[in-house]
Amino acid sequence: MKKISLILFILFNFFVYIPPGKTQRPEALRRLVVEKIEITGNSKTKPEVIYRYLTIKPGQSITPSIIESNYQRLSQTNFFKEVDFYTRPGSEKGKVVVVIEVKERHWPYFQFEGGHSDLNGWYFVPASLRFDNIFGKGNFIGIRLFVGDRISKLAIGYMNPGLFDGNAFLDIELASGEQEFIHYFGSTRTTQNVSFGGLQLKLGGNRGFFKHLYFGYRTESFEPDEFVKVTGKDSTIFDLPTGIARNLNKTQIASFSLVLHEDSRDNIFYPLRGFWGALAWEFAHKELGSDINFSRITLDARAFKKLWGRQVFAVHLKSGYSNQKAPFYERFYLGGANSLRGYPDRRLTPVGWGTKLILTNTEFRFPLSQKNFPRHGATGILFFDAGGIWLPGQNPDLSDFFTSLGFGFRIKFPIVGTTRFDFSFPLNRIDENDFQFHISLGQTF
DSSP: TTHHHHHHHHHHHHHOOOTTTOOOOOOGOOOOOOEOOOESSSSSSHHHHEEEEEOOOOOOOOOHHHHHHHHHHHHHOEEEEEEEEEEEESTTTTEEEEEEEEOOOOSSOOOEEEETTTTEEEEEEEEEETTTGGGSSSSSSEEEEEETTTEEEEEEEEEEEEEETTTTEEEEEEEEEEEEEEEEEEEEEEEEEEEEEEEEEEEESGGGGGGGEEEEEEEEEEEEEEEEEETTEEEEEEESSHHTTTTOSEEEEEEEEEEEEEEESSSSSSOOEEEEEEEEEEEEEEGGGGGGEEEEEEEEEEEEEEEETOOOEEEEEEEEEOOOSSOOGGGGGSSSSSTTSSOOTTTTTOTOOBBBBEEEEEEEESSOOOOTTTSSSSSEEEEEEEEEEEEEEOOOOGGGGGEEEEEEEEEEEEETEEEEEEEEEEEBBBTOOOOOEEEEEEEEE
């Protein structure tokens, strides 16, 4: 790709201009400064839309990692079929002109998606009709069939990432779907479907302090099945425990939310260092149009520390609290590939689901291939998980924690992307189970 020519150009400046008999310090790489940025191929897309996704500006120093990061940001918009970065020498030594060449995508077009969301886990979109970047203003518009972690929905979405001259974004989704909930009655596994539909709005900032903040409002209708199905048997149960039975009526939930978030990872594919975190508070009340009143707060934090080479120590903390008025489908679960590994999906979740949650995942990650790093083909991990979950009236206690350890692999496949395979060994015996194999999409966190 042409963007590689920039890296070669940097290396050329690094080596060729070393005077005889002298050594060159690594800091010399930072002496290459962007003189200006030129964009070509954008017959429809406004230049300000492209600049919106760039972190490089004239007068700033550049490195290969900075160029790679900007290439990722622009490519992931899907506004363009192709994106290339290359350079030519500037007006004087140490300066470069960065040229961005794009080949625009025309709408409407069909898109297949699959991958991993930092906040919501894995997802799969088998069908999506996109009208993104209409009139070249960088808006996202589409209809898609979305399949996630035991959830499926048909959604119509609109996002304007450049509201108020690029200072804010607006995200709107109108959706209808169904989510499956797992309940364990002793060792008996059952499932229950909950239908839902409604509107979600998000309004946040793009600059300064407000880029770490967004507000949300949702109004959704929920209608659980009045029975549960017993897994592996052709039978149903209608006489349900109180923690589930009291939430069977059709319920309208309207809530306001406030989310603080931060992302300082050096890259999103295989972070060597940095932090990602989100603190969310949600408040549902009758004054907002809700049938029930409840509040919920969730903390999700991940930290990454490079050890040596490309080996990484990664740690994840998730905790949550909701009051007892929250219905089971607004509470927390524990256990499974996307939670505490070593146990079947949702196996550690109490009947009625939990109102208090603490979950930690610790991983030692090491690449098994180096080609195209950080979007390389294979990664190995060693992990240790620990966590606990509690019902209303119960207080968190370390004696209630469940733990597990194991190893796994992350393999990159065409179309679906990174798929993870985890071999987990629970340190607490549940149902006489001493091993669990998990498979899912994306990194654990």
